[in-house]
Amino acid sequence: MHRRSFITRAGLVAAASTAATALAAPAIAQANPKITWRLTSSYPKSLDTLFGISTELSNRIAEITEGNFQIQVFAPGEIVPGLQALDAVQAGTVECAHTLSTFYVGKNPAFAFDTSLPFGLNTRQHNSWLFYGGGLELVNDFLKQYNVHAIPAGNTGAQMGGWYRKEIKSLDDLKGLKMRIAGVGGTIMSRLGVIPQQIAGGDIYASLEKGTIDAVEFSGPYDDEKLGFYKVAPYYYAPGWWEGTANVPLYVNLDKWNELPKHYQAAIEAVSTETLTRCVAKYDARNPDALYRLVANGAQLRTFPNDVLEAAFRESRAYYTEVAAQNADFKKFYDNWLPYWQKEQVWFRFAELPFDAMASQHAQVK
Structure with missing residues (x-):
């Protein structure tokens, strides 16, 4: 009796284990569905930093989702011209795009706030306004009328004139x-x-x-x-x-965004924050050497x-x-x-600008 009881219980455990395995596989597949999106960039491939945020996003999303979420990247002209990226996202021609909101001020001048305004916030101030000053909420509330959702994804820092x-x-x-x-x-x-x-x-x-x-x-x-x-x-x-500053958003078709599993949405947000950070860092690393080369070549x-x-x-x-x-x-x-701009000027004038001015005066000291 004892031996029969043991065998019976062992059989039940094995059956339960097999059933659990059978249930787990489709459950995992359902939680991580295979999705393919297309991303059009407003920037040519030669601009490895601005076009690069698109390829970085694609590669990192694929890594995080074990290849289940693929984002195919296209340069300007391969699907739509560079200045039609927003329209392509709005219409659902592509699921997403890296572009500059200021390209679209002809539709509505309010588009400018997402990227930058003349004599506006610098890069750190703009990021703080987007993430902690209510800026991103305003941007996405505004973009609903275009069926678009925005995520900060890159930035050039201060530009030249x-x-x-x-x-x-x-x-x-x-x-x-x-x-x-x-x-x-x-x-x-x-x-x-x-x-x-x-x-x-x-x-x-x-x-x-x-x-x-x-x-x-x-x-x-x-x-x-x-x-x-x-x-x-x-x-x-x-x-x-x-x-x-020049914030480069990832514009996502709002319907497609809402269809994504929440953890896929979180992955896009996390990777976009990563590409934003790396984009600014790369420009800060590359611009000084490029400026020296330009001057050497006659600029x-x-x-x-x-x-x-x-x-x-x-x-x-x-x-x-x-x-x-x-x-x-x-x-x-x-x-x-x-x-928000006025508040930031007070703080930076008191703390940041004096430090920068002092450092620049002694930049050649070894």
């Missing part, structure tokens, strides 16, 4: 200048007499070389060197007052005259006030953003 065929010695030198410049920066420049042109990254050099444009802003030394602007426009200006560094900076600041604030009075979306952002 662009390449010019001739020196800018005063405000008058901007009059009639044809310049590739996107977003609200282009709007402010137009109020200073510039004729702004919006051209995708891969097409800028040809326009500059042919003389279709007289000047171009794009990013900073590392990217600008790759695009070769110094060969035809030697004067390189600072600061890039229209983009003291002539300049700073904008005071009358240009003062006029640009006045016009930017006047523009914000005007648009806020006419556009409810813009006003909702601005009423939150402006006091």
Whole structure:
């Protein structure tokens, strides 16, 4: 009897184990479904940092999900042109895109807040506003009307003020200048007499070389060197007052986002934070050496005259006030953003700027 009882119990345990194994496999498969998305970038493959956030996202998501969640990455023109990335996401042509919100201010000037505003927040301040100042909630509430969900995924840091065929010695030198410049920066420049042109990254050099444009802003030394602007426009200006930061969001089709399992959503958010951190770090590592190389190859560094900076600041604030009075979306952002900007200036002026100024004075001390 004892032996029979033992065998009976052993059989039951084995049967239960087999049943549990049979149930576990489909349960795991259901929890980690096989999903394939397409991501279109607004940046050419030659820009290994901005295009690189897309490939990094794809590779890391595949690693985390053991290959079950695949994101295929496409360069501009392979599915849609670079400046149509938002439209492709909105329509569901692709599930997601890396792009710049300021490319779309023609649809609504409120788009600018996601990426940057002239004389706005720097990179650390902008990240703090997005994550802890209510900025990201405002962005995603705004983007619902476009069926899009945004996740911060990259950033260039402070940008340069662009390449010019001739020196800018005063405000008058901007009059009639044809310049590739996107977003609200282009709007402010137009109020200073510039004729702004919006051209995708891969097409800028040809326009500059042919003389279709007289000047171009794009990013900073590392990217600008790759695009070769110094060969035809030697004067390189600072600061890039229209983009003291440039947040590059991952735009996701909202319906597709809502369909994802929660842990896949969490994976995208976590990896995007990683690509954001690494993107800024890479630019900080690469820009200094690129600047030295550009100067060695003939680039002539300049700073904008005071009358240009003062006029640009006045016009930017006047523009914000005007648009806020006419556009409810813009006003909702601005009423939150402006006091945050003011608060951050006080803190950085007290703690960060004196440290940076002291360090820069002794940069050559060994």
